Amino acid sequence: xxxxxxYDADIDRVIISEEQIKEKIAELAQKVAADHADAxxxxxxxxxxxxxxxxxxDFARALGHYGPSTEMEFMAVSSYGQGRTSSGVVRIxxxxxxxxxxxxVVIVEDIVDSGLxxxxxxxxxxxxxxxTVDVVALFRKPDAVKVQVPVKYxxxxxxxxxxxxxxxxxxxRYREVPYVGVLKPEVYARS
Numbered sequence: 001x002x003x004x005x006x007y008d009a010d011i012d013r014v015i016i017s018e019e020q021i022k023e024k025i026a027e028l029a030q031k032v033a034a035d036h037a038d039a040x041x042x043x044x045x046x047x048x049x050x051x052x053x054x055x056x057x058d059f060a061r062a063l064g065h066y067g068p069s070t071e072m073e074f075m076a077v078s079s080y081g082q083g084r085t086s087s088g089v090v091r092i093x094x095x096x097x098x099x100x101x102x103x104x105v106v107i108v109e110d111i112v113d114s115g116l117x118x119x120x121x122x123x124x125x126x127x128x129x130x131x132t133v134d135v136v137a138l139f140r141k142p143d144a145v146k147v148q149v150p151v152k153y154x155x156x157x158x159x160x161x162x163x164x165x166x167x168x169x170x171x172x173r174y175r176e177v178p179y180v181g182v183l184k185p186e187v188y189a190r191s
Contacts, residue, residue, distance in 0.1 A: 033066030
């Protein structure tokens with residue numbers, strides 16, 4: 001953290017290092033590949049924008065080492081507005097560009113907190129007749145969960161604190177931070 005980057009002064013403490021993230025992504029990719037080894041037509045990864053972009057890129061590359069073939073799709077949904085907690089009201093800002101009937105779909109999500117948006121997204125995708133729908137989430141806040149969602153693959157359980165980095169943002173900032181850290185309260189209190 002002491003490399004002098006613009007964001008260092010805003011981070012209270014690092015909770016997951018860049019190296020830990022890399023190791024966990026490789027582990028998750030191995031599990032997903034093993035579980036979908038017989039997936040006819042490969043896996044369709046569905047990235048939930050914007051937060052999951054960093055994870056999607058690294059996860060797709062890692063998955064490529066273990067097979068099966070993958071394709072990528074992107075969706076953008078919103079349930080946050082300007083607040084820090086999910087409203088539970090979901091809007092599709094960008095839908096899939098292809099038919100997913102009969103496909104093995106893996107939703108690539110950065111974080112599961114309330115579970116409200118993810119629960120809605122899973123039902124929405126399942127209504128489009130895929131063969132399977134699974135979720136891989138790099139982070140989960142167990143203490144924030146309001147709706148139980150069957151997330152098959154979870155990287156890290158993290159505390160219910162305001163975290164940023166590796167795709168997680170505050171006001172669209174800090175996504176590029178290569179680790180996950182707790183944001184200092186005075187940073188988000190200014191908003």
